[in-house]
Amino acid sequence: GAVVSQHPSRVICKSGTSVKIECRSLDFQATTMFWYRQFPKKSLMLMATSNEGSKATYEQGVEKDKFLINHASLTLSTLTVTSAHPEDSSFYICSASTLRGTEAFFGQGTRLTVV
Amino acid sequence: GNSVTQMEGPVTLSEEAFLTINCTYTATGYPSLFWYVQYPGEGLQLLLKATKADDKGSNKGFEATYRKETTSFHLEKGSVQVSDSAVYFCALTMNYGGSQGNLIFGKGTKLSVKP
Numbered sequence A: 001g002a003v004v005s006q007h008p009s010r011v012i013c014k015s016g017t018s019v020k021i022e023c024r025s026l027d028f029q030a031t032t033m034f035w036y037r038q039f040p041k042k043s044l045m046l047m048a049t050s051n052e053g054s055k056a057t058y059e060q061g062v063e064k065d066k067f068l069i070n071h072a073s074l075t076l077s078t079l080t081v082t083s084a085h086p087e088d089s090s091f092y093i094c095s096a097s098t099l100r101g102t103e104a105f106f107g108q109g110t111r112l113t114v115v
Numbered sequence B: 001g002n003s004v005t006q007m008e009g010p011v012t013l014s015e016e017a018f019l020t021i022n023c024t025y026t027a028t029g030y031p032s033l034f035w036y037v038q039y040p041g042e043g044l045q046l047l048l049k050a051t052k053a054d055d056k057g058s059n060k061g062f063e064a065t066y067r068k069e070t071t072s073f074h075l076e077k078g079s080v081q082v083s084d085s086a087v088y089f090c091a092l093t094m095n096y097g098g099s100q101g102n103l104i105f106g107k108g109t110k111l112s113v114k115p
Helices: none
Strands: A004-007 A010-013 A019-025 A032-038 A044-051 A067-073 A076-081 A090-097 A110-114 B003-006 B011-014 B019-021 B023-026 B032-038 B044-050 B056-059 B062-065 B075-077 B086-093 B109-114
Touching: A004 A090, A010 A019, A019 A032, A019 A090, A019 A110, A032 A067, A032 A076, A044 A067, A076 A090, B003 B086, B011 B019, B019 B109, B023 B032, B023 B086, B032 B062, B044 B062
Parallel strands: A010 A110, B011 B109
Antiparallel strands: A004 A019, A019 A076, A032 A044, A032 A090, A067 A076, A090 A110, B003 B023, B019 B075, B032 B044, B032 B086, B044 B056, B056 B062, B062 B075, B086 B109
16 A cells, blocks of 8 residues: 655654644655544544645644644645644644545654653 | 444454454444554554445455444454554544545554464
């Protein structure tokens, strides 16, 4: 299957700082990327959907000014957690799919810890 | 709303044991159902899927049957191996044709297989 690389796999940051997470499709063009987060002992929850070259669509309850998503190219989407707080500590995972594809390919996830 | 409930882990089995991981869903309509697997340090990978009632998905010795009458999609394998140790996620989507854009996940079940 296609490969999606997510970086970093783990990050620890201080409260109030911003953190950027990258999601790259290595061997295909990802017209659509999805960002999920998972709290401990909870399900993965969709945060937002981004299509290349357009603004991301956020799920209800997700602050778009806090979780900035950029999908400027067909192989890269970034999620920036701005002014991070301890409650933002979570597991973030991206997935990517092609224009006509029915399968989404997942990155390995990023464990964010805000101290 | 739509949701997925899967059995809590961790599940610990001996090699060659029979595996069942229960998954039930709630959906307003006719979802497509999926099992994903996440091996340590890797992203989620699609294990199998079923897009309509009575379909059976199978892959790598794993099977799951879409049971509309019991709203279930239990994962089974007749003889597990140490290499099957991973976290397993049940998921659904209401997307037409089963495209995996907007997935609703269960919490995941960690499986450990001992030699």
